[in-house]
Amino acid sequence: xxxxxxxxxxxxxxxxxxxxxxxxxxxxxxxxxxxxxxxxxxxxxxxxxxxxxxxxxxxxxxxxxxxxxxxxxxxxxxxxxxxxxxxxxxxxxxxxxxxxxxxxxxxxxxxxxxxxxxxxxxxxxxxxxxxxxxxxxxxxxxxxxxxxxxxxxxxxxxxxxxxxxxxxxxxxxxxxxxxxxxxxxxxxxxxxxxxxxxxxxxxxxxxxxxxxxxxxxxxxxxxxxxxxxxxxxxxxxxxxxxxxxxxxxxxxxxxxxxxxxxxxxxxxxxxxxxxxxxxxxxxxxxxxxxxxxxxxxxxxxxxxxxx
Amino acid sequence: xxxxxxxxxxxxxxxxxxxxxxxxxxxxxxxxxxxxxxxxxxxxxxxxxxxxxxxxxxxxxxxxxxxxxxxxxxxxxxxxxxxxxxxxxxxxxxxxxxxxxxxxxxxxxxxxxxxxxxxxxxxxxxxxxxxxxxxxxxxxxxxxxxxxxxxxxxxxxxxxxxxxxxxxxxxxxxxxxxxxxxxxxxxxxxxxxxxxxxxxxxxxxxxxxxxxxxxxxxxxxxxxxxxxxxxxxxxxxxxxxxxxxxxxxxxxxxxxxxxxxxxxxxxxxxxxxxxxxxxxxxxxxxxxxxxxxxxxxxxxxxxxxxxxxxxxxxxxxxxxxxxxxxxxxxxxxxxxxxxxxxxxxxxxxxx
Numbered sequence: 001x002x003x004x005x006x007x008x009x010x011x012x013x014x015x016x017x018x019x020x021x022x023x024x025x026x027x028x029x030x031x032x033x034x035x036x037x038x039x040x041x042x043x044x045x046x047x048x049x050x051x052x053x054x055x056x057x058x059x060x061x062x063x064x065x066x067x068x069x070x071x072x073x074x075x076x077x078x079x080x081x082x083x084x085x086x087x088x089x090x091x092x093x094x095x096x097x098x099x100x101x102x103x104x105x106x107x108x109x110x111x112x113x114x115x116x117x118x119x120x121x122x123x124x125x126x127x128x129x130x131x132x133x134x135x136x137x138x139x140x141x142x143x144x145x146x147x148x149x150x151x152x153x154x155x156x157x158x159x160x161x162x163x164x165x166x167x168x169x170x171x172x173x174x175x176x177x178x179x180x181x182x183x184x185x186x187x188x189x190x191x192x193x194x195x196x197x198x199x200x201x202x203x204x205x206x207x208x209x210x211x212x213x214x215x216x217x218x219x220x221x222x223x224x225x226x227x228x229x230x231x232x233x234x235x236x237x238x239x240x241x242x243x244x245x246x247x248x249x250x251x252x253x254x255x256x257x258x259x260x261x262x263x264x265x266x267x268x269x270x271x272x273x274x275x276x277x278x279x280x281x282x283x284x285x286x287x288x289x290x291x292x293x294x295x296x297x298x299x300x301x302x303x304x305x306x307x
Numbered sequence: 308x309x310x311x312x313x314x315x316x317x318x319x320x321x322x323x324x325x326x327x328x329x330x331x332x333x334x335x336x337x338x339x340x341x342x343x344x345x346x347x348x349x350x351x352x353x354x355x356x357x358x359x360x361x362x363x364x365x366x367x368x369x370x371x372x373x374x375x376x377x378x379x380x381x382x383x384x385x386x387x388x389x390x391x392x393x394x395x396x397x398x399x400x401x402x403x404x405x406x407x408x409x410x411x412x413x414x415x416x417x418x419x420x421x422x423x424x425x426x427x428x429x430x431x432x433x434x435x436x437x438x439x440x441x442x443x444x445x446x447x448x449x450x451x452x453x454x455x456x457x458x459x460x461x462x463x464x465x466x467x468x469x470x471x472x473x474x475x476x477x478x479x480x481x482x483x484x485x486x487x488x489x490x491x492x493x494x495x496x497x498x499x500x501x502x503x504x505x506x507x508x509x510x511x512x513x514x515x516x517x518x519x520x521x522x523x524x525x526x527x528x529x530x531x532x533x534x535x536x537x538x539x540x541x542x543x544x545x546x547x548x549x550x551x552x553x554x555x556x557x558x559x560x561x562x563x564x565x566x567x568x569x570x571x572x573x574x575x576x577x578x579x580x581x582x583x584x585x586x587x588x589x590x591x592x593x594x595x596x597x598x599x600x601x602x603x604x605x606x607x608x609x610x611x612x613x614x615x616x617x618x619x620x621x622x623x624x625x626x627x628x629x630x631x632x633x634x635x636x637x638x639x640x641x642x643x644x645x646x647x648x649x650x651x652x653x654x655x656x657x658x
Contacts, residue, residue, distance in 0.1 A: 083641040093636035100629030107624030108340040270465035277454040
């Protein structure tokens with residue numbers, strides 16, 4: 001059932017989640033408690049499609065998507081950092097706002113409800129390298145993928161290096177772990193957090209671009225469909241480490257790609273659509289630490305009667 | 308990683324101010340869309356309060372928001388952010404529908420409570436999973452409940468499509484058979500909708516009494532505001548968290564049952580226009596107090612009914628209501644608005 005050809009769809013569906021979760025790493029590590037990835041991604045998909053539609057250039061579309069993601073995060077930053085709002089409530093409201101505003105603007109600008117798909121929307125450039133596309137397994141990695149896929153994979157290592165090896169990375173981690181101490185040694189906590197939010201917005205916007213201009217070339221209401229929250233789960237699961245995020249994103253990508261494959265079989269498509277979401281819960285439950293804790297608990301119970 | 312949710316006291320003046328800000332920013336969006344502001348607002352009001360049919364539409368939406376708002380409010384009081392009311396609502400709706408269709412021959416007086424009970428039990432079961440995971444496994448209830456929403460929506464669609472699809476004229480839409488007549492809400496004052504509203508009103512009274520008069524309500528409040536303090540004063544916070552989620556799920560399931568029994572008459576896959584989120588907005592806006600939830604549910608009902616009329620007659624997207632709601636909530640939880648809180652300033656001046 002599973003062949004090597006599943007690599008290509010895994011990469012494709014993993015990329016938005018990975019980009020978004022990498023953005024989340026910055027937010028999370030700097031202690032902003034951001035949960036607006038869903039909204040940033042959704043606005044990113046919308047502005048990306050709008051940019052591409054009106055200019056006919058995919059590059060402008062991507063830039064617009066980035067701008068959209070950044071705008072959402074700036075709005076969140078204003079509420080959270082400037083005005084001291086509650087992170088869960090504000091984040092939730094911002095997500096809800098994003099759904100509302102994209103639906104509203106879709107109707108206002110394009111006079112359609114539901115889905116916008118038009119030949120004027122220019123999709124992203126897809127890689128086709130003449131020689132490599134004939135090599136058995138490697139061809140799945142390099143054929144028909146957008147450049148954002150490689151950018152996402154590259155960003156995993158860039159993020160790891162930034163967090164581990166640069167002064168800025170130290171500042172980010174300090175702000176997240178102990179903002180008071182960071183402020184004492186002269187780190188501008190709020191400025192660092194603002195920068196992190198902007199980076200999050202950029203990466204979430206790119207994730208949106210991959211969804212709306214790479215995997216599909218259309219926008220539909222609420223097209224992100226919880227992937228932002230899956231990214232949030234990936235961030236929580238991996239304790240906001242770039243490599244951990246890559247692993248969890250791979251797992252979710254696999255679940256989704258496998259679900260897409262199963263849709264060709266006779267199993268009810270509704271059951272299959274549940275798979276990625278169920279996978280998130282399953283992975284949350286089956287975290288290695290939790291299992292260790294469980295083992296310890298069971299071990300304690302066994303020992304107790306002897307005492 | 309701090310995704311803990313704590314209920315915070317919000318003053319009515321701040322809520323009023325946020326509503327003003329939300330409406331002003333909403334107006335900006337109306338202007339951006341190139342619509343006539345006066346026309347838009349007059350449609351909003353006429354469509355919600357202007358006629359008898361408009362009023363019944365408002366009551367119809369208010370009922371759903373009220374029940375969902377209570378569901379979210381209970382969870383907020385106990386310090387849990389139940390984002391899964393939508394999923395619990397779907398599970399409640401489907402089980403109430405099935406009981407309503409297949410338990411034939413009962414008198415209405417037994418059938419209606421049975422359907423509601425089925426909805427409540429299903430909602431509670433669906434809510435128990437994230438609650439147990441949160442308490443014994445320490446997984447974020449926010450993420451789990453969110454994921455379970457998507458699972459519930461797909462799961463109910465699957466059930467309807469594979470097992471309970473109606474045979475008849477409905478074409479592509481996934482619906483079940485119609486409920487037995489004995490399972491529908493009785494008609495009060497011209498429409499069956501008002502029964503749900505009365506139900507919601509009674510629940511609100513019960514909600515207020517529960518949180519002001521009863522010991523358990525007090526325990527829930529304390530563990531929501533300060534879990535550590537609650538632990539030291541001998542309250543089992545874990546138990547409170549589970550019970551809060553169960554109650555929240557029950558009411559959400561009841562909301563689903565009421566929607567089916569009062570309005571829809573049959574289970575239609577994907578019938579809810581995100582009642583769960585609206586319920587959370589209601590509870591946040593109402594600061595989870597009984598009267599607050601009641602008033603904000605009516606406010607949201609007016610906004611929703613008005614925006615539907617607005618879309619039908621002026622072609623403005625109904626999502627405008629969502630934009631305004633979300634903007635209001637954005638500002639409700641914000642601290643700096645308290646600068647404008649005149650009463651507080653006067654008070655501190657006297658000291």
